[in-house]
Every structure is written in C-alpha cells, then in structure tokens.
Amino acid sequence: NAGVMQNPRHLVRRRGQEARLRCSPMKGHSHVYWYRQLPEEGLKFMVYLQKENIIDESGMPKERFSAEFPKEGPSILRIQQVVRGDSAAYFCASSLGVSEETQYFGPGTRLLVL
Amino acid sequence: EDQVTQSPEALRLQEGESSSLNCSYTVSGLRGLFWYRQDPGKGPEFLFTLYSAGEEKEKERLKATLTKKESFLHITAPKPEDSATYLCAVKEGSSYKLIFGSGTRLLVRP
Numbered sequence: 001n002a003g004v005m006q007n008p009r010h011l012v013r014r015r016g017q018e019a020r021l022r023c024s025p026m027k028g029h030s031h032v033y034w035y036r037q038l039p040e041e042g043l044k045f046m047v048y049l050q051k052e053n054i055i056d057e058s059g060m061p062k063e064r065f066s067a068e069f070p071k072e073g074p075s076i077l078r079i080q081q082v083v084r085g086d087s088a089a090y091f092c093a094s095s096l097g098v099s100e101e102t103q104y105f106g107p108g109t110r111l112l113v114l
Numbered sequence: 115e116d117q118v119t120q121s122p123e124a125l126r127l128q129e130g131e132s133s134s135l136n137c138s139y140t141v142s143g144l145r146g147l148f149w150y151r152q153d154p155g156k157g158p159e160f161l162f163t164l165y166s167a168g169e170e171k172e173k174e175r176l177k178a179t180l181t182k183k184e185s186f187l188h189i190t191a192p193k194p195e196d197s198a199t200y201l202c203a204v205k206e207g208s209s210y211k212l213i214f215g216s217g218t219r220l221l222v223r224p
Contacts, residue, residue, distance in 0.1 A: 033211070103148075106157050
C-alpha cells in the first residue's frame with residue numbers, strides 16, 4: 001500500500017543546470033498536484049495534472065518551469081536553467097479523482113541550487 | 115490578501131496541557147477545509163477534511179471543528195510525539211488547488 005513516491009529526495013544543482021523531479025502517485029490515483037515550499041514560507045500550488053493533460057498551471061512560473069504526466073510513468077516537474085531562488089522543497093500530491101477531494105502528499109524533493 | 119491565517123505561529127505546551135490551534139479563512143464557496151501535520155524534512159500527512167459549518171472530526175487526541183469563518187484543531191492531553199507543524203488548507207469554488215496557511219509549530223515538552 002505504497003503512498004506517493006518522489007525522487008530524488010535531495011537534489012543539488014549549479015546555476016544554469018536543469019532539475020528533473022519525479023512523482024509516482026498513490027496506486028489508483030490519476031490526479032497529480034505539485035506544490036513548492038520556499039524557506040520560511042507556506043506551501044504554494046504550482047500545477048494540477050491528469051494523465052496526459054495539464055488542467056491548471058496557474059501557479060507555475062511562466063518561464064523555465066514545465067510539468068507533464070505521461071500515459072505511462074511518473075509525473076515530471078522540470079526546471080531549466082535553475083537559479084538560486086529555485087532552492088526549495090517541491091512536494092507532489094495525488095488524489096483519487098474529481099469527487100475525492102483529499103490530496104495525499106509525498107515526502108518531497110529538496111532542491112539546492114549552488 | 116491572506117486567505118488562510120493560522121494562529122498562533124508557535125505554541126509550546128507541557129505534556130498533558132490541552133490547547134487549540136486556529137485557522138481563519140476568507141474564501142467564497144468553501145469546498146473543503148483540510149488539516150495536515152508536517153514533521154521536519156517530511157511531506158504533509160493528512161489528518162482531517164471538513165466540509166460544512168458545524169462538522170466535527172476526531173482522531174486520537176485531535177479534534178477538528180468548523181464554523182463559517184474558522185476552524186479549530188483541539189489537542190487534548192498532548193504527548194511529545196504530537197510535536198510538529200500543523201497546516202490548514204482550503205479549497206474554494208471550482209478550483210482544485212489547496213490554499214495553505216503558514217502553519218502552527220507545536221512543541222510538546224515532557
């Protein structure tokens with residue numbers, strides 16, 4: 001009965017490199033959400049995806065950030081040309097479906113940009 | 115404009131000393147209010163969902179209540195293992211995203 005899985009748990013990148021964060025939802029869940037937690041700040045919504053579709057990306061920065069949830073495999077949050085301000089904890093959550101409101105969170109990926 | 119405000123920011127209790135955490139919200143068309151617990155270095159762990167004013171839910175030493183403007187998380191006779199950050203979040207209207215407060219850091223001393 002695995003929960004939401006994220007990898008890597010910790011990621012170090014130098015400025016200008018790319019970061020790829022992966023999320024596998026709970027078994028049977030087809031809705032995935034990404035949130036970011038900056039140091040000393042609360043969790044902020046970034047994007048909501050269903051299989052092969054981006055439903056709401058209103059919280060995602062317009063440049064350098066992208067997300068996908070392919071038919072097969074995990075959801076990916078991709079950050080191109082990282083900057084120091086991207087250093088944060090990135091959490092993925094999943095829910096069962098539209099009528100199931102509760103989102104269950106993974107352990108997060110801590111990204112450090114040097 | 116803050117939509118979800120949690121108070122206090124931090125709370126220190128002696129083991130066995132009951133207290134309450136507050137979450138006030140200013141959203142229209144509340145679709146749900148959620149409480150999570152977050153330990154250092156970990157992801158938020160789901161505790162409760164409340165949907166309508168007057169609703170209450172309990173789990174071990176925790177009890178969550180909801181009014182039209184706020185929610186309370188009551189902790190009865192806390193233990194040191196209850197030490198964590200407690201997060202409140204709301205979902206409004208037709209949106210699927212959770213709007214989080216900044217949390218209450220609870221420390222329970224033995």
